[in-house]
Amino acid sequence: MIFEKRTERIVLAIFFVIALCIPLFLEDNSFFVGKVTTILILAVFVMSLDFLVGRVGLVTLGHALFYGLGGYLFVILTPEYEAVNFWVYAIYVMGISALVALVVGVVVLRTSGIYFIMITLAISQMVYYFFFDSLEFGGSDGLFIFMKPDTSIFGLSFLDLDNPSHFYYLSLLAVLITLVAIKIILRSRFGRIVEASRLNPERTEALGYNIFAFRLISYIIGSTLAAYAGLLFALQYGYVNPQFMTWEMSGTALVMSILGGMGTIYGAILGTITYEGLLYIFEHLSDDWMLFMGGSIILMVLLLRKGLAGYLEKLLEK
Amino acid sequence: MSTELFFVQLINGLQYGLLLFLIASGLTLVFGVMGILNLAHGSMYMVGAYLVWYFVAVTGSFTVSAILSAVIALGLGILIERVLIQRLYNRNHLDQVLLTIGMIFVFNSLQSILWGNDPYGVAVPEALSGSVPFTDNSSYPVYRIFAALICIAIAAALYFMVSKTRLGMLIRAGESNREMVEALGVNIKSLYTIVFAIGVMLAAISGIIAAPMRSIVPGMGESVLITCFVVVVIGGMGSIKGAFVGALLVGVISTFAAVLMPTMSNMVIYLFMILVLLVKPQGLFAK
Amino acid sequence: MANDIILETESLSKHWGGIKALNDISLQFHDRQLHGVVGPNGAGKSTLLNMLCGTLQPTSGCIFHKGDQIEGMKPWKFVRRGIGRSFQKTNIYADVTCLENCAVAAQRRFAGSFNLFASRHANKLVREAAEKALHQVGLADRIHTIAAEISYGEQRQLELAMVLATDPCILLLDEPMAGMGHEESQRIIELLGQLKQTYSIVLVEHDMDAIFELSDQLTVLDNGTHLITGTVDEVRNDPRVKEAYLGKEDEEEEAA
Incomplete structure (x- = not known):
């Protein structure tokens, strides 16, 4: 069983049951379905970050670089007025993102601790400005997707990306796959060494492991998943722009994953939903929602040290 | 590029670099002594600029406003350290990052509530309004010359403080060994409060000095923060000397980049930083 | 005899700024022997050990393992050559079980660690090797206990078990008995006595009785320099050693 904790199983069961039902009962409310789709996509992004920060021990403040990259790569690779196959291009996008993560990873993993935080931030800022200042890639306006790709596999088409419910289920599938993939990796022999490297890097090296290699591979995995989330986000809204890769985006995702319970993976889903929910409430309550949001974050760091998942586990685990 | 333009740009770059140093020095001081990474440092710069704009509008005097703003910033620093930062000393970098991100939200929001989102400008004080x-x-x-001189004066004062005074001795000792400072009978809590407040004040003073040269806009804190990160990473976290060298390098490089390759100018300092880290992963003046 | 040299240093030195932590050390470590290293505090014992396992870079000099020059390689490459080390300060994975601690150590020998899919619990060989190491050091009843929850002495035993689980050919042990109770120490002395039948061991230890009992070769370091290497009796009767130890004690007494 890859889901070891009772709390984890309960939370995920409730989540997937509700998530599966939402489009069935709220088919007419496409705004709501769209909003939840966005949250699901963000959850994929936050889970990939939670994996890196909470489980591999790489505190990155530049994860949004890959979120934006996923969107940009898709638009850049596809011909402007031709519907391409979604799956084929998703693989292209993830493949190139993995290569970029390899190069970036080799640079950033030379540093550690506070330097790692800063250099990841700086590299993502650099790429942000690259797109922001570029003429070819639409500058601050970004790029638009004119044709939704088709999703047929071997000629069989069962998903229509223009249908909000279909897109919703595609995003929910992404959540499921990401969750299961990360959990399998964490349980694997690779995951054992990754865990050991986080708990005690010195000892792990003294046991004969090249921790750089383990961290690099993990970094590539986390970044590639983030790129997939970015690709979905770009497809949902039909554009990509430099705002995808701001450091605020990375910072917000960090807040979501801490809110949910760092390193728990399923907590990332909880954190994303809660953060977006709070944001929605505050935005409707007051123009000064940032004040409430900031206050909540500060209180959370001071009081809720193990996040929502930690709180629930206290209640549910014996 | 003509020689004349070259020198004008060089002076612009150095002047910008000195201002960057002033901001970055607070960041690196707080990190070096207390091990705290304060992402809200840029917000303090913003606070300084807004405060001086507000007081100039009320009092009409730049000098009075500058002093008032700096004193308020010092008080704000003490308050923040006592209420929030103190709870972070035994936490990891991640918690520091998050709490200070929360502070950015709060400060940006307060700025918008108190002063709105329109851009403002502060007139250059009359006595300094001419050109040479x-x-x-x-x-x-x-x-601009005056601003550069002030920055140099503060850099010198900071150097004197860290290397020659009792406070500086404690700061240097606190960097290497917390217990030792405590063994000397010094209350490390007060030392940390003082250092953090000085850090906040340095950022605010930078904002005050910059106010007549730049427009005062929402978000000004974040953009300067990231540039400061680049400065301290190049120089080596916690090193004041490193921050000085890093700031001048970044100031000059980004000024020339803006002239020579406008479409890439924002990227250049980050590229430079990556190059530095490839050679020296801990920055130029790492401890 | 000459052929069974397994690890060798040649004029090995480590300087920190102007301080010579270790100066011009040439030693030979033989297969299936226990080589004790003693000396007063600050003699450079830990520095020597840290260089032998690759975590410290020597300022100058060479290290040879089975004839290959290995100084400057990454620490994990040292381990892959069979040079295992224990730490003076307990250095374990405190948050996981004792079994998992040893499983991390053992995994590299039996199964690919870059396998992203196979469950970490699936490989029987890894588990058996980890359990065997725990049995060897006497932690059989602690297999499923979280490492942070066992006693300090037991953590020292776990530290040793982790090295054993890597199946090294040379064990570099940095004060393995520090902080252990008498009974636990006796157990480790007995264990080391058995282990030296099959492994080559370099032992840094303050417990002189243990060192004298176990050592085939004994090296005395003083103030970063190599005083003498020989059998236990040779070292005991050497006037320089008496001076280094007894002379200092006299001075201390006088000073007090």
Whole structure:
């Protein structure tokens, strides 16, 4: 069983049951379905970050670089007025993102601790400005997707990306796959060494492991998943722009994953939903929602040290 | 590029670099002594600029406003350290990052509530409003020279404080060994409060000095923060000397980049930083 | 005899700024022997050990393992050559079980660690090797206990078990008995006595009785320099050693 904790199983069961039902009962409310789709996509992004920060021990403040990259790569690779196959291009996008993560990873993993935080931030800022200042890639306006790709596999088409419910289920599938993939990796022999490297890097090296290699591979995995989330986000809204890769985006995702319970993976889903929910409430309550949001974050760091998942586990685990 | 333009740009770059140093020095001081990474440092810069704008509008005097703003910033620093930062000393970097991100939200929001989101400007004080002739057909604003001199004076004062005074001795000792400072009978809590407050004040003073040269806009804190990160990473976290060298390098490089390759100018300092880290992963003046 | 040299240093030195932590050390470590290293505090014992396992770079000099020059390689490459080390300060994975601690150590020998899919619990060989190491050091009843929850002495035993689980050919042990109770120490002395039948061991230890009992070769370091290497009796009767130890004690007494 890859889901070891009772709390984890309960939370995920409730989540997937509700998530599966939402489009069935709220088919007419496409705004709501769209909003939840966005949250699901963000959850994929936050889970990939939670994996890196909470489980591999790489505190990155530049994860949004890959979120934006996923969107940009898709638009850049596809011909402007031709519907391409979604799956084929998703693989292209993830493949190139993995290569970029390899190069970036080799640079950033030379540093550690506070330097790692800063250099990841700086590299993502650099790429942000690259797109922001570029003429070819639409500058601050970004790029638009004119044709939704088709999703047929071997000629069989069962998903229509223009249908909000279909897109919703595609995003929910992404959540499921990401969750299961990360959990399998964490349980694997690779995951054992990754865990050991986080708990005690010195000892792990003294046991004969090249921790750089383990961290690099993990970094590539986390970044590639983030790129997939970015690709979905770009497809949902039909554009990509430099705002995808701001450091605020990375910072917000960090807040979501801490809110949910760092390193728990399923907590990332909880954190994303809660953060977006709070944001929605505050935005409707007051123009000064940032004040409430900031206050909540500060209180959370001071009081809720193990996040929502930690709180629930206290209640549910014996 | 003509020689004349070259020198004008060089002076611009150095002047910008000195301002960057002033901001970055607080960041690196707080990190070096207390091990705290304060992402809200840029917000303090913003606070300084807004405060001085507000007081100039009320009092009409730049000098009075500058002093008032700096004192308020010092008080704000003490308050923040006592209420929030103190709870972070035994936490990891991640918690520091998050709490200070929360602070950015709060400060940005307060700025918007108190002063709205319109851009503002502060007039250059009259006594400093002229220009010095540079060559036959170019001149340099007096205020910018004044700003550079103030930055140099503060850098010198900071150097004196860290290397020659009792407070500086404690700061240097606290960097290497917390217990030792406590063994000397010094209350490390007060030391940390003082250092953090000084850090906040340095950022606010930078904002005050920058106010007449730049427009005062929402978000000004974040953009300067990231540039400061680049400065301290290049120089080596926690090293004041490193921050000085890093700031001048970044100031000059980004100024020339803006002239020579405008479409890439924002990227250049980050590229430079990556190059530095490839050679020296801990920055130029790492401890 | 000459052929069974397994690890060798040649004029090995480590300087920190102007301080010579270790100066011009040439030693030979033989297969299936226990080589004790003693000396007063600050003699450079830990520095020597840290260089032998690759975590410290020597300022100058060479290290040879089975004839290959290995100084400057990454620490994990040292381990892959069979040079295992224990730490003076307990250095374990405190948050996981004792079994998992040893499983991390053992995994590299039996199964690919870059396998992203196979469950970490699936490989029987890894588990058996980890359990065997725990049995060897006497932690059989602690297999499923979280490492942070066992006693300090037991953590020292776990530290040793982790090295054993890597199946090294040379064990570099940095004060393995520090902080252990008498009974636990006796157990480790007995264990080391058995282990030296099959492994080559370099032992840094303050417990002189243990060192004298176990050592085939004994090296005395003083103030970063190599005083003498020989059998236990040779070292005991050497006037320089008496001076280094007894002379200092006299001075201390006088000073007090």
